[in-house]
Amino acid sequence: MAQAPLRFVHASDLHLERPLGGVCEAPAHLREAFLEAPYMAAQQIFETALTEGADAVLLAGDVVHLDRAGPRAIVFLQEQFQRLAHHNVAAYWAGGQVDPLDAWPANAVLPANVHRFPAGRVGQFEHQRGGQTVARIQGISRSPGRALDDSGFHRDALGLFTVGVAYGSAAGSGQEGDRVHYMALGGQHRRQTVDQSPGIAHYCGTPQGREPGETGVCGCTLATVDDAGQVTLSLVAADVVRWMTETIEITAGFDAATLLEQIQQRVALLRSKHPERDLLVTWRIRGAGELLNRLHPGGLSDQLLVELRKAHGQTSPAVWSVDLCCDEPLLVPAEWYDEETIRGDVLREFRQLGAHPEIDLELGGFLPEGTAAASYDDLTHVATADREPLLAAAAKLGVDLFGLDDQ
DSSP, rough: OOOOOOEEEOOOOOOOTOOOOOOOSOOOGGHHHHHHHHHEEEEEHHHHHHHHTTTTTEEEEEEOOOOOOOOHHHHHHHHHHHHHHTOOOOOOOOOOOOOOOOOOTTTTTOOTEEHHHHHHSSSEEEEEEETTTEEEEEEEEEESSSSEEEOOOOOOOOOOEEEEEEEEEOTTTTTTTTSSSEEEEESSSOOEEOOOOOOEEEOOOOOSSSSSTTTTOEEEEEEOOOOHHHHHHEEEEOSSSEEEEEEEEOOOTTTTHHHHHHHHHHHHHHHHHSTEEEEEEEEEEEEOSSGGGGGGGTTTHHHHHHHHHHHHSSSSSSSEEHHHHHOOOOOOOOOGOOOOSSHEEEEEHHHHHHOOOSOOOOGGGGGGGGGGGGGGGHHHHOOOOHHHHHHHHHHHHHHHHOTTOOO
């Protein structure tokens, strides 16, 4: 049978309760953006549904943690759902980890166009247009502390296009979309299509990155279904603040001025590629040369950050340099390790720590006297992935303090 063309906006992980973070200190002129970005990105989702003439918005969980967000989030969502209602756009909402079905207050009545899926079992709604059913929308909300049972998903027996909505999937890898035509998934902040055939399963990702690791364009997915039932997915950017990680390769001839020039050229390129958005950039420096030894916290890295923030971080939109990292190991003459000096002792100690990852770094011993070490467990514990970069930075700082040119 011929399929009625359809359009859905698929969104998840709005997390209205979570402002941006992950930086040591939010710059004063960007603090409002850090707070408002989740709401502005969410508003863009609903705006997309209206401007693109979508049939419905699919919300696949973790829209808001109401205990943390407060009344503002309730009012905001009611207003956005009402906007959809005025244009006959439906919303289908599957609860996730932070927004289970019973979390929404009973006295905050949702408009009739908002359909919420039950917890513990797959529920179904008929999506109608002009009095005729044009698609079946199935979904399930998560129950806190219980495994997801999504075995109830199934395609319509008469061939109607069937959409599934859920926060995550219990299906095996590559089988997430086998039971419906399009499975709208939530629970991953990174956009990813995990199944293509016989049905599509897609994570749309979060509409707004909130920390340095959530880089690149964030938004929602516009799913367009043609009259043959073929689905086309398009990313629609919704983020107002964008996290970036940029790598700069240097050679032995680089000095601080040359590196700064290279970074500034990259800033100009980023501005042209991402106009009208504040950018939060982490710079990673790789390559070869003596300059790498000077790039560490407390050294040249901090000096360059000051210059970059002054030159590019105060404009609107801003390109704010979050960090400047160099994980390349310390490169010094081999004979320095044999010196009977404090510098030689320090180098040999770091070499020993690097060669034996089982040695506990015991950072708690460096806390001020009288400090309860248990209160700072998260700060003093070094994850395995962080050990090598930490040792490299500390070794560079130590040698820098003694003077790289001292013999």
